[in-house]
Amino acid sequence: MSTERANDYLIGLVRELCMLPCETEWVEFKVNNSNHVEIGEYISALANSAVLLDKPRAYVLWGVEDGTKRMVGTTFEPATAKQGNEDLEHWLTRQLQPQVPFRFHTCEVDGARVVLLEIDRALHQPVRFSGEEYIRVSSYKKRLKDHPEKERSLWQRFTTTAFEDGMAAQRLTGDDVLQLLAFPSYFDLLRVPLPSDQAGILVALEADGLVRRSEGGSWSITNLGAILFAKDLSKFDGFRRKVVRIVQYAGKGRILTTKEQTVSSGYAAGFEALIQSVIAVLPTNEVIEQALRKTVPMFPPLVVREVVANTLIHQDFAVTGAGPMIEVFDDRIEITNPGQPLVPTDRLLDQPPRSRNEKLASLMRRFGICEERGSGIDKVVFQIELFQLPAPLFETPGESMRVVLFGHRVLKDMEKADRVRACYLHACLLYVTRQPMTNTSLRERFGIDEKNAALASRLLNEAVEAGMIFVRDPDAGTRNRTYLPFWAVAATAREGIA
Numbered sequence: 001m002s003t004e005r006a007n008d009y010l011i012g013l014v015r016e017l018c019m020l021p022c023e024t025e026w027v028e029f030k031v032n033n034s035n036h037v038e039i040g041e042y043i044s045a046l047a048n049s050a051v052l053l054d055k056p057r058a059y060v061l062w063g064v065e066d067g068t069k070r071m072v073g074t075t076f077e078p079a080t081a082k083q084g085n086e087d088l089e090h091w092l093t094r095q096l097q098p099q100v101p102f103r104f105h106t107c108e109v110d111g112a113r114v115v116l117l118e119i120d121r122a123l124h125q126p127v128r129f130s131g132e133e134y135i136r137v138s139s140y141k142k143r144l145k146d147h148p149e150k151e152r153s154l155w156q157r158f159t160t161t162a163f164e165d166g167m168a169a170q171r172l173t174g175d176d177v178l179q180l181l182a183f184p185s186y187f188d189l190l191r192v193p194l195p196s197d198q199a200g201i202l203v204a205l206e207a208d209g210l211v212r213r214s215e216g217g218s219w220s221i222t223n224l225g226a227i228l229f230a231k232d233l234s235k236f237d238g239f240r241r242k243v244v245r246i247v248q249y250a251g252k253g254r255i256l257t258t259k260e261q262t263v264s265s266g267y268a269a270g271f272e273a274l275i276q277s278v279i280a281v282l283p284t285n286e287v288i289e290q291a292l293r294k295t296v297p298m299f300p301p302l303v304v305r306e307v308v309a310n311t312l313i314h315q316d317f318a319v320t321g322a323g324p325m326i327e328v329f330d331d332r333i334e335i336t337n338p339g340q341p342l343v344p345t346d347r348l349l350d351q352p353p354r355s356r357n358e359k360l361a362s363l364m365r366r367f368g369i370c371e372e373r374g375s376g377i378d379k380v381v382f383q384i385e386l387f388q389l390p391a392p393l394f395e396t397p398g399e400s401m402r403v404v405l406f407g408h409r410v411l412k413d414m415e416k417a418d419r420v421r422a423c424y425l426h427a428c429l430l431y432v433t434r435q436p437m438t439n440t441s442l443r444e445r446f447g448i449d450e451k452n453a454a455l456a457s458r459l460l461n462e463a464v465e466a467g468m469i470f471v472r473d474p475d476a477g478t479r480n481r482t483y484l485p486f487w488a489v490a491a492t493a494r495e496g497i498a
Contacts, residue, residue: 009171010107014114017059018069025049025136026058029066034076036083038141040095043119043127045134045141047100050121051157052135052150056167056220057121063114071112078104078115099320100127101238120238121166123318124158124356126151163317164209164359168226168236172219174198177211180221180236181229185269186210189367209359223317224359228268242323244274244312248281252329267312267360271369275305281328283407298407299333300383307380307392307403309370311337313361319399336402345394345401347487348377349428381429385445390414391422411446411455416462422446423463427485436482437469453479 017027026049028042039060046058063074081088093099101120106113126133126144133144135154144151169180175198183201186208187194195201202219205211210225226236233239244267248259259281263274283298297304311324316339327334342354355361364370384392390406411419426445427437435441442448443456457478463469470489472482 010105011109014109023139026053026055028060029064030062032075040092040129041134044129045136046119047122047127049136058119060117071110073112076115095130097128164224166223167220168223169221177219182231182269228266230266232264234264245325248328252331299405303380303383306376307335311335315339331407333405336400338400341401350432381425388447390418391425419459420463420466424468427469439479
């Protein structure tokens with residue numbers, strides 16, 4: 001089964017909308033008026049108004065006479081419509097910021113051709129069209145800035161409405177829900193018995209916000225339910241680009257792709273299979289243990305697991321057209337998710353974690369897929385140091401967050417930026433575990449022999465000169481000095497140490 005709009009579904013939805021006594025702030029009726037600029041303005045206005053009215057979607061119908069609700073048909077054809085030389089849908093998408101999912105559907109009702117535009121509600125901020133925000137006031141489209149009371153209410157709703165509470169699919173039977181969701185995984189992950197009947201299963205899923213009971217005995221699958229337990233995310237409108245892509249390249253660049261696959265299961269239901277798929281394409285090293293040659297992945301599985309889990313959980317679902325991606329090169333792995341991090345990348349180890357998807361994160365913790373709050377990145381850095389790998393790189397290209405894990409490199413082959421980053425993260429890791437960073441601890445981190453303590457001192461001086469760490473006790477001898485990350489200056493000043 002798919003959530004693609006079947007013809008019967010569309011006809012039923014059109015009839016249901018036509019039963020409304022008049023146009024509302026979330027439904028607009030038209031016959032043939034297909035002015036492209038007006039359509040864009042309506043998408044903005046209706047997406048924003050749907051938030052105020054707690055509607056998962058808003059609609060524009062062509063071919064329905066306003067007032068009488070008579071099916072008169074329409075000549076509007078969105079599939080072939082152009083704005084200049086550009087397809088209408090592509091042009092509208094470009095003009096919307098942030099982009100909001102919308103879909104045109106065509107069906108025949110009572111012998112009349114009807115076009116239905118389905119618009120998802122805005123998520124984290126008002127939707128603008130060509131730089132302007134719109135809102136519905138009764139049945140009229142208005143500029144949002146001219147109605148400050150609605151603007152205040154809209155922002156209040158954004159702060160209290162979570163992505164997870166949105167609806168991924170509606171008007172479903174209980175059978176439909178169970179066909180779309182990998183529900184046995186939910187009970188397996190919680191280690192509780194599977195209920196013996198459909199009613200018991202749905203009640204359990206409802207208790208965790210994965211499904212919601214609707215009027216008339218039907219059911220809806222929430223965004224939380226779909227993103228975690230969909231059998232196939234591509235079956236849900238708005239989630240096709242949220243499937244995880246794994247791309248393997250030959251060499252160190254993106255010129256030659258050797259393998260590409262997608263993992264379309266919900267993130268919780270398919271997590272273990274996803275991790276195994278990633279590990280299967282990782283470069284390997286050969287090591288000798290007790291005279292036996294053994295092949296091991298280039299990166300510790302725990303590191304891969306934690307970084308992938310964080311990528312899935314902390315992505316910004318408001319960023320459309322992009323999803324989690326894992327790229328594997330001969331010397332590194334790059335894991336990217338849409339959305340800027342809510343915590344600065346140089347403070348991931350010490351600042352309290354913030355998540356824009358707290359309900360999703362909470363369930364993933366209950367399932368044992370990710371660590372307790374704030375401990376995941378600590379474990380990643382600890383494992384990287386334990387295996388004496390180069391320090392991970394956290395960067396923010398465009399509107400995304402990327403973690404780069406590097407394969408083994410001897411110290412002499414590391415660039416200065418790699419060495420400074422490793423010293424800094426080492427200082428952060430020790431600081432949050434209330435241990436001092438010293439020449440000795442850094443030698444252990446890099447595997448430097450004690451007789452080469454001067455080399456460790458040079459590495460420490462590089463990080464100090466770069467402003468990433470500072471000497472806590474400058475009067476102490478070189479080998480006895482302790483070091484702290486740059487952001488700990490204020491804390492030590494309060495203690496009267498610096």
